[in-house]
Amino acid sequence: MQDTHVSLAHGNGGRYMRELIEELFARHLANPRLDVDADAVAIPLPPGDVLVTTDGFTVQPLEFPGGDIGALAVHGTVNDLAVAGARPHYLTLNVFVEEGFEIAALERIVASLARATREAGVAVAAGDTKVLRRGEGGGLYLATTGVGIREPGRRLGLREVRAGDRVLVSGPVGDHGVAVMLAREQFGLRGDLRSDAATVLPLTEALLGIDGLRFMRDPTRGGLATVANEIVRATGLDLHLDEALIPVREPVRAVCEMLGYDPLYLACEGRVVAVVAPEATEGALAAWRELPGGTEAALIGTLSETRNRARAILRTPLGGERVLEELEDDPLPRIC
The missing domain is CATH 3.90.650.10 (PurM-like C-terminal domain)
Structure with missing residues (x-):
């Protein structure tokens, strides 16, 4: 992928989008269950109560001392499951990126997000990418859903x-x-x-x-x-x-x-x-x-x-x- 900035073509479902997903997202989020060609994936879960949470992230600036929007998205979702008494297992990731966004910055953020998933012991199992027209977004928004397992019968609330x-x-x-x-x-x-x-x-x-x-x-x-x-x-x-x-x-x-x-x-x-x-x-x-x-x-x-x-x-x-x-x-x- 030779492009330096995101274009509308990166969201049109064609070659540019495929290259962005395969060469940037899939490379950093390496996970055998992350099937970039499937519309849905199976996720095996251990016994227990299944907990689900979802969140969106719009922080500005996107990179700040101590973190960035990528790591923040993982931490925020994992933490919501953790305080509910669950062990997080999987995340989904939705990326809304604005036309003209620098691909090098996107790669830094995705790499940081991937590090955060490894540290938390979770895997990105599914995702989606949308490109917004220039001026219609704040550079980059992320939305995540987390799935975790809580010990059956745990009373917490x-x-x-x-x-x-x-x-x-x-x-x-x-x-x-x-x-x-x-x-x-x-x-x-x-x-x-x-x-x-x-x-x-x-x-x-x-x-x-x-x-x-x-x-x-x-x-x-x-x-x-x-x-x-x-x-x-x-x-x-x-x-x-x-x-x-x-x-x-x-x-x-x-x-x-x-x-x-x-x-x-x-x-x-x-x-x-x-x-x-x-x-x-x-x-x-x-x-x-x-x-x-x-x-x-x-x-x-x-x-x-x-x-x-x-x-x-x-x-x-x-x-x-x-x-x-x-x-x-x-x-x-x-x-x-």
């Missing part, structure tokens, strides 16, 4: 949460949101902060053997505050968070203070929020802190019966309290 349960986070929040924002250079700010984008599978699997695990979620769009509101809304319990205990890196805190953002509402792409029974707290934290992605894991809150309307309440370092309201405006669009 918001319905399992009880008053008195503890809330944990696996590491500092807001890294991804601020790293992408700095990469855009729209505020004249620069820094060396990297996105936390990564698979959380080691973190979730470390907790699956612990009695008292109730619920897990990855705090992506809307960040920790949005997960807190999801818990409150689903359980009818008050969630009391201690701001002094929530890990936030100093560069993230400094950027947020300068620009008026709240790090609790910014996206993470490699963190887990977990709710556990009180007696499981120390074991869960110890399990996380033994892992590279969980060394800064922290106990950040407690759930309690509500006296009026269930709320997520943040206790400030000065001893005051404020309600973490549900997100309305999007502070950082196209963040994932």
